[in-house]
Amino acid sequence: MRYTRPSTLAETLADLGQGGMALGGGTLLLPRDAADVGAEQLLVDLQALPLHDLIVDGGFLSIGAMVTLARIAASPLISPAWKALAQAAHAVGNPNVRRAATIGGNVAWPGGDLHAALLVLDASVVCDGGACELPIRNIIEGGVRGGALVTSIRLPQDDTRHSAYVKFAWRAASGKTIVAVAASTTAKNGAPRLAAAGVAARAMRLPDAEALLAGGPVTPEAVEDAARAAGAELPFEMAKPPGEKYRRRLVAEGVRRLLAAVRS
């Protein structure tokens, strides 16, 4: 492998354009995989780029692609509105991993642990320093275009929003996500928004469950109906255990817990 650490976006994009592989925290590139990467592969280390800012500006929370999950989990800027994101970041791996893993890398990765939270928070993904901005859903479904670079994530500010995230794994630290569910509510649009990962191949919104909660008060009965709908509505596309029935149960239970949390 070859290595470069560019300090400007232009150099970076040029390197990526020639087939370079972006290197954020490097937590997805395990040593045993690194040893198998071809000798000609170029690694483009992004740490010298100015992508480390986490700021609230112009009605958006803007998070540079190189901001670590540990910073997101602990940042005082992350108000209750964006709590789902902080919780999702905190649920990844363990403290050592969170101090290395970056939001950009996690978003660009097809199985990104933050996807469900970003979906309910209306996030958008800024690529190539502002050359384009896409809704998170496009990135989740289509991935990042070859040669492009995620440079920041933007979340619209809404002080009436409450959000929450829950992850199920076999263990509390260093647990691979089995199912993750995120929810958010706003005063403007009273119906909670819900998303789940771990049943379909990618994180997806839960429109059936959301519809059952729209328009009426979020009563315990409505929550139960929504939870059941949430458990049933996604296509099952996971190859590895655990099985479908269990994953669907977790989605339903996640919805129950989150709705209890965002209501209180």
Next chain:
Amino acid sequence: MNNVRIAWNGHEVEREVRTETTLQQLLHDELDDISVKAGCGEGVCGSCTVLLDNEPVASCIRLALQAAGRAVTTAAGLVELPDAAALIEHLVAREAFQCGYCAPGFLVSAVHALNKRRPLSADEVRIALSGNICRCTGYQQIVDAVVAASSGEPPPPAIHARQDLFAKIRGEARYATDVRPADVLFGRIVWSDQSSAILCGLDTSAASAVPGVVAVLTAADIPGVNITGMQLFGSDHPLLCDERVRSTGDAIAVVAATSAAAAREAVRRLRPTTAPLAAVHDFDSAGDICSQFVKVRGDIAIGFAAADEVIEDTYEMTAGDHACMEREAGFGWIEGDTIVLSVTTLTPHLVRGAVARVLDLPESRVRVETPRMGGSFGKYLMPGLEGYLALLVYATRRPVRLVLDRDESIARSTKRHAFRARYRLGVKRDGTFTALDAEILADAGPYVGLTPTVVAVLADEAAGAYDFPHLSVRARGVLTNNLLATAMRGFGSQQVAFGIESIVEKAARTLELDPAEVRRRNFCRNPENALAESVDEVVRRLGARPAAAPGWLTGRGIGSIKAKYGYPYGLVDSTVVRLSVDDSGELMVEADIADSGTGIIAALPRLAAVHLGVQHLPRYLTSSALLDDPSGILLTRGIPPCTTSRWIFRTLEKMVIVPTALALSLAAHLRPRMLSFLLRVVARPTDVYNAFVATIKERLFPAGVDSYLPRTSASRGLAMAGRAVCSAAERFRAAAISRAAVALDVPESRLAITNDGVYDTSAPHRRVSWKQLAPLAAIGRVALRQGGLFEPATGNQSGPVDHMFATHGCDLAIHPETGEVRILRYVACQDVGRALDPETVRGQIVGGVAMGVSQTLYEHLGQAGGKVNVVGLHEYHVVTTLDAPWGLEVINLETGSGFGPSGAKGVGEAGCVAAPPTLANALYDALGRQMTHISVSPEELTEFTH
């Protein structure tokens, strides 16, 4: 190659590295900073934690180049800071670590947490340390120490602090993965893809052609015999398969190359041609029995006729991995005409013999060094990697490093025996047991290994902590195409305790009786024990049932165990300890026990100090004289034995082992009734014969230790070696006083021992220092040989000389939708005999319980079709600080009834033996249905709630 410059512990260093070199490799391999370990290579275990610009990161998943231009601080660079020094005092005083492999990584994370904020709550510490995994301790003492240090309180007094822990926590202790001869080759093993196949051909040319590859070796390259493993009961385990592969743990070739990448590439290019054969994975249907033991008392027909209810069920425990934090590892090199191996092993003498046979060398040309082990838990009782390593060193004449990747270790290396047992238990309406019938199977994997000894334990302990007037047990080990099974903490006791405690629980619940009461009513009375007290104490401590959180189910379970320690099992178990003073006046304790972390290497010097009456701790040394010469002549006389003595010793050994091995292999093929009859006839003369040979051997070689057996390890360590220390101390004291009496010209009765030597009690200024008394040495030996080969009445091997008795209890909550389990309360009450080192005892029990919890609820090997489906430590879920049971209450009953020093008993394994049934019984209580297999996943638990 790229240039990288970092500030490493304050020093600017510059090195050339490959792009794929990790920061851990730069620090550990290039800069020889051995405080940066590598447990997983996945960022999960945290053994490699370092500060990067003052933030802890896992250096194994960080490229060295990513750290270029930044400050890197490792444990070795932290230890002199006042915060770290104070924390280390707290950690050592609490004996917070055992094997210590994970300790430097914990230190880095903990010091960072202490610098950020203090005081810290236990929960904050647990979160801060959740990126560090410890397999030994259960974390409790670690977290206690960090919390105490954060509040600035002084460390508790430690009279005889465990010296090894200072070196381990500071990252100065050298493990096998830290031994690094210069200019080393990288070894790799080529494993079989198939679990059962004919090996038709093996083309090595493509692999040999990879640039940097120095050797590609197959069975044809073995100069001696192609056998490895525990060769006590069978020589069926080839080092490298040449015609037939029997499991995915079989090796077919080994390679050595100048870089890890080249070795990997060579392995990839080595494709054998195979013809698959039918494979046996379900051990129930396996027909190939490799060992069988039978235990019969009374007549079960009578017992069942007297019963009001007959309770039946089948219980199963899956295979599991030891998950030692240090991966299986070794370095080998050549010194003159000798092959030197620095390897993780509990049995260096067995390794040496096996390697000598593989290479067709005299044993004197093989030396085995045992640095500290990063965990063992039984894994290293049986020779493993050493033969591959030795073969590569021998063929290349160069230093070779062979370290398994974590995913290799989990997918290929030895495992705990999977277990399945069908029980029928006869019980009267009042809860009195009348009969037990048990059919027990253990999965040996493809080779006999040490399965017969495990199967003997399964048979011997099938009745658990209870008396059955009528008993019939048949335990068998079966050969399959799964991974090879080996010793693991509990060594049979763990599996069989889960079985018997489950059927007992089912009986109590079927009859709607109190499970504690049913246990009390049926506890065995012989030997006298504290089981009843332990149950009472656990029930009392658990008190009122906790309230369930909304939506959660709660359950309470107890488990009582009787598990062996100190077991000759038809052979002879002996330990020799030497106590000496050298020319510098330093006292030393030597034994053949290598340090796997249990605390025994600290306990022995403590005992020696107490028994001699000195304050300073003697130093502990793993005796190379004992390891190099089993006859004990080198140890006692300081000269190696002559050829004749060596021959006589080996012949006497064989005279015992040959009939034993024959009988054991014969036993596997006989029907129980015939076996029982035959042994009744054969066993008595065998007893007499064995006792006769052993007596001669002990006369001729008083410090001899059988070379074909594992050395003293496991829970019997303190009992055996501790007693040997006491006896050595008596002799040492007598010798010192008699020598001093001559020197001072006073009667011996007026002399006493002090820290510095021997003095005259009536004129204390008259003294002889240890230095003046040197050289002075005494040997202590403890040998167990009980009743020869088999119990004539039952056909079973002789049982142990003593048992561990314990009851555990827990309250837990389970969520019916998710299967999440929370342990609300856990009480462990054990008869420890005498708690000589209370922190050591606590560490063993808490660590054992954490391991048992992990094995029951978290660790799922997912073995299917002979292949392990989980990858690495991120999928094999050893519990973290956030999962391990918290606030464990440990109650030591001190009956003084053990056969160790001052009546101490073994403790090391009981925690992990009692925890699985305790949890299973609590789940039964919560769910109203019984779990018949463990480990059990949350997914499976939800099947019970729906």
